[in-house]
Amino acid sequence: MSPVDVAGDGEGTAMQHSSLIERVNGILARYRRHLALVLIPALTLAGLIGGLTTAALLVAAATQLIILLWVTGYGSSRAEAADDAPTVKSRDHLDDVLANLPPNTQSAALVVRIDSAARIKDMHGQRLSLALQDALGQQLARALREQDHFCLLSDDGFGVALCPQRSVDVGAVLSIAQRIQTRLSQPFRFEGLTLWPSVSVGFCLSPRAAALNGIGMLDAAQQAAAKALNSGPGGISSYSVVDFPAAVSADTIGGLRKALETGEIHAFFQPQVRTATGEVSGFEALARWRHPERGLISPAEFLPQIEAAGLAANLATCMLRDAMTTLAKLDAAGYRVPTISVNLSADELRNPRLADEISWELDRNDLTPDRLTVEILETVVADSDEDVAVRNIARLAGLGCGIDLDDFGTGHASIANIRRFAVGRIKIDRSFVTRMHEDEDQQRMVSAILSMARHLEVLTLAEGVECAEEQVMLAQMGCHHLQGYAIARPMPAEDLVGWLDAHNAALACGEPWCEDSEQQKTASRA
Missing domain, CATH: 3.30.70.270 (Reverse transcriptase/Diguanylate cyclase domain)
Structure with missing residues (x-):
């Protein structure tokens, strides 16, 4: 694109030519289907009048185009020249x-x-x-x-x-x-x-x-x-209340605390699969609130309130308990799910007893540490200094827990911090995955992330996969794991066995395991 020019009185003919060229290019780009009707007369004019300057030819072509657009009802107002820009x-x-x-x-x-x-x-x-x-x-x-x-x-x-x-x-x-x-x-x-x-x-x-x-x-x-x-x-x-904390009423805090204690707020689970084979590689635990009167409440509504109420540590305890209990039940039922992931915020990571509580929860369910993956936001890694959060992450990695770097690409984590926090897997944020099969810029961004991960010898997981085309492209580019509505929506623990049976049956029969239906695409935007 040409520079934005605010010409003074001393600007010469070259500046006028540049401005004219920019206008004509903008008009031609917008009305491509009229191009032939403009170029034929313009080229004829060029052949008949060889002495005309380039600027004069451009004036002739632009004039014919403007007249043509006016005759056909398109007009040539400033608003339309700016691609129907808002006022x-x-x-x-x-x-x-x-x-x-x-x-x-x-x-x-x-x-x-x-x-x-x-x-x-x-x-x-x-x-x-x-x-x-x-x-x-x-x-x-x-x-x-x-x-x-x-x-x-x-x-x-x-x-x-x-x-x-x-x-x-x-x-x-x-x-x-x-x-x-x-x-x-x-x-x-x-x-x-x-x-x-x-x-x-x-x-x-x-x-x-x-x-x-x-x-x-x-x-x-x-x-x-x-x-x-x-x-x-x-x-x-x-903007979020995590960055700009709000005051929450005592009644709201009491309601949230009760929901956490009674199990109204509990974990739903979304599958993660291996890109190459479709085999389940894990589940991510996601907080959901099933209110007795209001039904399922959106996380976007209650999670900011939990953060503002200072109940993030309580939520982490619930998610860890539900995740470990569910994984142990799947083991007992004969379903070997390699790992389960739990998100931990910056506040949760500052709990000085976090590593001890996680270790105790693993022992209570007879699970080894490698069965738990802790997901940490990239912003946490980028901003953390030598404090309790850093020590907790180091202790969890030392125990053998997996460390996922969540929402990668939206923060400013350095390569040094990826090494420092013993990150084993990078989760590519959904903003880079969405419509990547149609957007070359998205493809280049994902390719760069995957290339970096290969050189760092860390695994990758793409979030927000919505269609089979995205799955195929990610597989071709070398992404290791996938997660998104095209695989499955988050589901309560009681639905996991049924989903696993259906998914494994599809794999055994060679049936598609990545959905590409309008229903899934609609659901993913709900």
Whole structure:
């Protein structure tokens, strides 16, 4: 893409030609099906008038295209030239969109902050700062869809509200954030000076998480953007009550504590399989709340409350107990499942008695440590210093427990930390796996992660596998394990034997073990 140009009075013919070429290229890219109707007359004109300059030919071609589009009803307004880009809205409009979502729809709020905005203003003055803001606003409009909404928040930021839709997941929002960063990082020219801007992005997916702090989604995204800005140029951060703790009422805390003690909150299990053979290599324990009156409550609703209530350690105890008990029962029934995985947050890893409790739970169920895999978020590995969490991870690895690095690619874990924490397997985040069979950028990212893992001699597991095409491509690229709705949805412990029987029977008969149905794809976005 050509640089964003804000030409001064002294810019010459070359700058005009560049701007004209950029406009024509943009128009041609948008209306490819009219290309033949434009090029034939343009080429004829070139042959008849050999003395015309390139710029004149471009004017002729662009003029014919604009006339043709006007005649056919497409028009040539600035909005249409920008690919039906959204127009700038007010902050109140965005807040209204996010606060009044239609039933059964979701949205996301994003805040885009210009890195080093204050320094740019100090060095180059208010006029350049405002010109940069205007140019980035235009680029942001091109990065969004017409139905999305955005506004100017301050002299160094923009707010975005995505169009309400049935489902919005973190992978999709990360892709949008990265697309915004790519668009807004184009070189910016102003009166002979060239800048290479960068932006940081914060986003909020859950109105419930924001409401716990008594704020709206856009305010929550602003807090996340401030965190991203502080983490370095080009940062991306999501909002959660883990990062921005909220006050939870005594009644809510009491209800959560009771749910944990009575088993209303307990583990569901999602299978993990070997890519090459389809054989089950393990299960991941995932927290679910089966409320006696409200039914199954989404983890997105109660997990932030548990974190805010300081009950994360209680949840970890429940998950470990359920995981070990379930694995022992499967062993007793003759089903050899190699390992079971349990997620541990940063707060849970700071429990000084964690390693002792896990060791006792393994002994109580007559299980060896290698049957348990502890999943640790990449952000925990990236941020941990020499403290209780570090010692706990080292003790668990010393016991023989597996260490998985979860959501790899979304944090900033160094290779040194992967070695330091004795990571045995990297879990490739679902944001890189989703639609990778259709997206070359996704393929390159996954290929780079797999290549790094091979050189580090660690195993890999791809999360969020939704279709057979993704499974085939991951197998061809050398990924070791798969997990996702295309394999199976998380299920209660009592359903595991039935699923294992059906899965093993399919393998024995040579039947497909990776689903590719519309039902599974719909379920994966629920």
